[in-house]
Amino acid sequence: xxxxxxxxxxxxxxxxxxxxxxxxxxxxxxxxxxxxxxxxxxxxxxxxxxxxxxxxxxxxxxxxxxxxxxxxxxxxxxxxxxxxxxxxxxxxxxxxxxxxxxxxxxxxxxxxxxxxxxxxxxx
Numbered sequence: 001x002x003x004x005x006x007x008x009x010x011x012x013x014x015x016x017x018x019x020x021x022x023x024x025x026x027x028x029x030x031x032x033x034x035x036x037x038x039x040x041x042x043x044x045x046x047x048x049x050x051x052x053x054x055x056x057x058x059x060x061x062x063x064x065x066x067x068x069x070x071x072x073x074x075x076x077x078x079x080x081x082x083x084x085x086x087x088x089x090x091x092x093x094x095x096x097x098x099x100x101x102x103x104x105x106x107x108x109x110x111x112x113x114x115x116x117x118x119x120x121x122x123x
Contacts (some may be wrong), residue, residue, distance in 0.1 A: 004123060005029040007051040009039045009065060011058060036060040043073050047094045050118055055082040055089045063092045070096060082106035
């Protein structure tokens with residue numbers, strides 16, 4: 001099984017910990033950041049196979065971050081995440097090329113299915 005590089009952008013530490021504990025424990029490379037600037041800097045420093053972005057965050061929301069990511073890495077597969085009813089933001093994200101949006105709370109099996117749909121590989 002090839003290891004993948006995952007970027008997680010979420011202001012809630014528990015979400016990053018979940019990815020780090022489950023996927024990181026399996027040997028995948030997980031980078032967790034909690035804001036737009038750190039997300040863009042991380043993408044400039046390394047290539048990721050996929051990114052997970054929270055829609056509702058302080059400062060810039062996930063759709064604004066997605067726009068900035070597209071200018072730096074136009075082909076990076078993006079999965080949006082939200083615990084809120086944000087249909088308009090979801091629609092905007094999909095128009096910008098987001099693969100799907102996971103509704104929080106989600107199971108790691110949902111994450112694995114989303115990764116397979118986005119990059120065509122099971123993890």
